[in-house]
Amino acid sequence: MAELLQHLLNGLVLGGTYALLGIGLTLIFGLMNVVNFAHGEFYTLGAYVSFAALALAGIDFFAALVVAIVAGAALGWICEVLLLRPLRSESIDTTMLVMIGVWIAMQNAELLGWGGVAKSIPHPFPTAPLVLGPVAIAPLRLFVLVLAAALIAAAWLLTQKTKLGRAMRATFQDRDTAALMGVGIGRIHAATFAFGSGLAAAAGALLGPIFLVYPSMGDLASLKAFSVVILGGLGNLPGATLGGLLLGIAEELGAGYISSGYRDAVGFVIIILVLLLRPSGLFARQERIA
Amino acid sequence: MTRAGGWLLAAGALTLPLWLQSPYHLHVAIMAGIFGVLAMSLNLLLGYTGQLSLGHAAFFGIGAYTSALLTLKLDWSFWPALAVAVALAALAGFFIGRLALKLRGAYFVLVTISFAGVISLVSINWIELTNGPLGLPGVPAPALGPWSFRTKTAYYYLVLAACGLSYLVCRRLVMSRIGRALVALRENEPLAESVGVDVTHYLVLAAVVSAAMAGLGGSLYAHYTRFVSPEVFLFTYTVTMVIMVVAGGKGTLAGPVVGATLFTVLPEALRAAASWQWQMLAYGVLLVLLVFFLPRGIVPWLARVMAGSQAPAEPDSPTIRR
Numbered sequence: 001m002a003e004l005l006q007h008l009l010n011g012l013v014l015g016g017t018y019a020l021l022g023i024g025l026t027l028i029f030g031l032m033n034v035v036n037f038a039h040g041e042f043y044t045l046g047a048y049v050s051f052a053a054l055a056l057a058g059i060d061f062f063a064a065l066v067v068a069i070v071a072g073a074a075l076g077w078i079c080e081v082l083l084l085r086p087l088r089s090e091s092i093d094t095t096m097l098v099m100i101g102v103w104i105a106m107q108n109a110e111l112l113g114w115g116g117v118a119k120s121i122p123h124p125f126p127t128a129p130l131v132l133g134p135v136a137i138a139p140l141r142l143f144v145l146v147l148a149a150a151l152i153a154a155a156w157l158l159t160q161k162t163k164l165g166r167a168m169r170a171t172f173q174d175r176d177t178a179a180l181m182g183v184g185i186g187r188i189h190a191a192t193f194a195f196g197s198g199l200a201a202a203a204g205a206l207l208g209p210i211f212l213v214y215p216s217m218g219d220l221a222s223l224k225a226f227s228v229v230i231l232g233g234l235g236n237l238p239g240a241t242l243g244g245l246l247l248g249i250a251e252e253l254g255a256g257y258i259s260s261g262y263r264d265a266v267g268f269v270i271i272i273l274v275l276l277l278r279p280s281g282l283f284a285r286q287e288r289i290a
Numbered sequence: 291m292t293r294a295g296g297w298l299l300a301a302g303a304l305t306l307p308l309w310l311q312s313p314y315h316l317h318v319a320i321m322a323g324i325f326g327v328l329a330m331s332l333n334l335l336l337g338y339t340g341q342l343s344l345g346h347a348a349f350f351g352i353g354a355y356t357s358a359l360l361t362l363k364l365d366w367s368f369w370p371a372l373a374v375a376v377a378l379a380a381l382a383g384f385f386i387g388r389l390a391l392k393l394r395g396a397y398f399v400l401v402t403i404s405f406a407g408v409i410s411l412v413s414i415n416w417i418e419l420t421n422g423p424l425g426l427p428g429v430p431a432p433a434l435g436p437w438s439f440r441t442k443t444a445y446y447y448l449v450l451a452a453c454g455l456s457y458l459v460c461r462r463l464v465m466s467r468i469g470r471a472l473v474a475l476r477e478n479e480p481l482a483e484s485v486g487v488d489v490t491h492y493l494v495l496a497a498v499v500s501a502a503m504a505g506l507g508g509s510l511y512a513h514y515t516r517f518v519s520p521e522v523f524l525f526t527y528t529v530t531m532v533i534m535v536v537a538g539g540k541g542t543l544a545g546p547v548v549g550a551t552l553f554t555v556l557p558e559a560l561r562a563a564a565s566w567q568w569q570m571l572a573y574g575v576l577l578v579l580l581v582f583f584l585p586r587g588i589v590p591w592l593a594r595v596m597a598g599s600q601a602p603a604e605p606d607s608p609t610i611r612r
Contacts, residue, residue, distance in 0.1 A: 035396040083578065092395055093342065097536065098581050100344075104529055105574025111567045219525065223407065226400055261415040268404035268411075275397055276389055 002134035007252045013141045013210075015248020016148030020203040021221055022228025022240035023155050024196030030235020031172045031192050034084060035096040039200055039225050040218030041106035042072045046201025047208035047217065048114060051121050061124050065147075065205050072201020073194040080193035085186060103222070111215040118212035121205075144206045151202055152241055158195070159237060168192060172235055200225070220264055227267040230274050303450060307443045316442040322554035323449035324511050327456045328527075329534040329546035331503035334460060336532070337541035338469065339496045340476035341394065344528055345386070345402030348409045349379045349501040351522040353508025355413065355420065358429045358518040368432035368439075372509045379505020380498050387497030410523035425519025429512050445514055452510055453547075456503050461543055463499065472496055473541075526570065533573050536580055539587025548589055 021043060028036045046068040053064035079102065087095050125143060129136040159165035170178040171188045179185050204213075204221070211217075228247055232239025247267060255263040310316050328350060335343050353375040360371035382405075390401045413420045420426065431440040432448065439445045463469055471492045474482035483489055512518045530553065538549025557569050564572075584591055 029396075035399070086582070093340070094581055094585070096342070096396060096399070097532075098578050100529075100532070101574045101577030101581070103574070104577065105571055108567050108571035108574065112571065223403065230397075230400065259415070262411060265408050265411045268407040271400050271404040272389070272408075275393055275401055279393070279397070 003256070006135045007256045008249060009135050009137055010141075011249030011252035012245060013137075013145045013248070014251060015245035016145050016152070017203040017207050017244075018224050018228050018247050019152055019241045019244025020148055020199045020206075021225035022232060022244045023152065023237055024199035025225040026229045026232060026235055026237065026240045027159075027168070027192050028196040029229055031168060032084070032189050033092055033095075034193075035092060035099065036193075036196070037096065037099045037222060038079070038102040038106060039196070040220070040222030041103055041110075042076060042197040042200035042218075043204035043221040043225075044107070044110060044213075044215065044218035045075065046072050046204030047121070047213040048110060048119075048204075049201070050205035050208055051119050051213055054121060055119075061122075065202070068205035069198045069202045072204075073198030076197025077190050077194040079197070080190045084189070084193065088189070103218075107215055107218060114215060116215065118214040120212055121209040123209040140209060144210065147206060148203075151199065155195075155199065156237060164188075164191060220267075223271070224267050227270045227274075230271055233280055307446055313442050316446055318554060318558045320442065320446050320449050320514060322551050323446070323453045324507050324514070325530065325534060325554055326453045326547050326550040327449075327503055327507040327510070328531050329538065329550040330453075330456045330460050331500045331507065332531045333535045333538075333540055333542075333546040334463070334496055334500040334503070336535055337539075337545070338464060338472040338476065339493055341398045341493070342532070343402040343500070344399050344525075344532070345404075345406035346500075346504050346531055347523050347525065347527040348402075348406035349382060349504035350508040350511070350527060351406075351409060351413065351520075352382055353379045353505030354512040354518045354522045355426075355508075356505070357509035358426050358512045359419070361430050361513075362426055362428065368430070368513060369434075372432075372506070375509040376502050376505045379508065380502035383498045383501020383504075384494060386501070387494035406523060406525075406528070410520055413520040413523060420520070423520055425517060425521070427517050429516045429518060431516065432513050439513075449510055449514075452506055456506070457543070457547065459499065459503070464543060468492065468495065476541075529570075529573060533577055535587075536577065537584075537587055539589035539591075542587065542589045545587050545589040549587070552588075 021039070024042075025036060025039045028034055028039070049071045050064045050068040053059050053067045054061060059067070083098055083102065084095060087098065123140055125139040127138065129138050130142065157165075159168055167178065167183045167188050168191075170181065170183055171185060175185060178188075200221075204217075224247060228240055228243040231243030231246060232241070247270065250270070251263050251266045254266045306319055307316060310319065328346070331349075332343065332346050335341050356375040356378045357368075357371045360366040360374060361368060366374075386402065386405055390398050393401060414423055416422075431438060431445075433439065437444065439448050464472075471482070471487045474485075474487055475489060475492060479489065508522065511522070534549035534553050535546050536549075537553065538547070539545030557566075560569065580587070
């Protein structure tokens, strides 16, 4: 029982960051109709920027996190304006090819810049775990869980309570009508892509100190983000949150009780099964946003 | 492409070992041939049905592992092993085609990536069968009666034959009723369905033939490099196939062959100047540039240039600009 609780807790920590990845991707996918295969590269970018800020520039752990998020959002903005905006009237397959190109280019640029050797991000938290009854959690992991929850709440508030969020939801429902009502579609798309990329960078900067940072870390992150989006349904923010937690827990349980070698297979199997059995996701009757 | 040009190219390909003295150049030609088979295989799906498979390395890997395991563990000779490798890859294609036939576009891409991911994890973790990450060394070279394909020249002709066979299969398929049905599905699925095109049947057929060809490429690769490891499932292979097809011209018969030749010879030529990371970086940038500036690929563009301004380009299949 204690073992099960421990697995659930670890799954929750992992799931929180998967949810961050999934929320960014589900907004981009749902709102812009862009299959962002480069999403995981923004995750990698976040981790490397955080590493560079900490280890090279020598700034504070928390400031480095902010720098990573800003860098991810800024690059996302540039990417949207330069590459996606001119192709807005093209089919989804065209933009998908472009994003595959961005994915390959970014990953190999990272490989060239940082080398293939994995880096580890130092963090200021004590390593002795906090013991809470039957389970134990490292303070760093607790921080990751709390911050992920805060970012998810911020994303929820942004889409529900702000003017920008209302414009985003309108664009998701009907792009043309939203444009007729005075919503600047170009600005909304750029903001959505920047926001989604910023969240991915946050996830990378948060998981970087727990795992290692290496150039191809984004590949699995992308696939996990896609499994989360598919689990939760397109453009469905609470769905992505629940989907992320579910995937994190399923992976921990799979690794704990079946075989750790097949941990990453859980996401793949989820993608295949959900797409075949319930293509609109587990939580939605139909596709929707937020 | 004109008939005379085609014969000239065929003659050039048949006499290539006479022209190329260095075994290294012949090696590049062999790799171009193997990738030619793979690119043609991907083109059948991407170019003619419009569905992008990012799991093609899985069919390639299944072909490579099946062939290697049968010859190594059961002492089969190359030819039956090749046949079983192609059949197993085709079976996997049938399985994926049947499962994913309800899905289109991005969802199809995701199912194919996930399939390749699962297969790759199996190859790493099922150590009793696959020897895990260490791979299977000592895959035997093929032989036909007294002849051995151990030399590069002999293997070149084997690969050339496979390439020719794949080209003929694609041509036969594309020029037939089946090819027209596939293009009709790509251009307007509801319309095609309304005039009686059986969507499921044709998509699964395309997936099976495509996977079988990728399996053929995998088997040829395994017996050429004489070594198989989980690296055959690397995403790099799939990316290379995609670049070859998109650059050459998707939905054309000659496009994948041109793309495969170009993107095997070019990186080898640039090898001294740039490491493979630079190459992959360039591939990514190139893919973006192609989408922006040459969206239909080199072959349709060349056809248009050669035809001059008086005649519009005549692709191998009717295409409608979307």
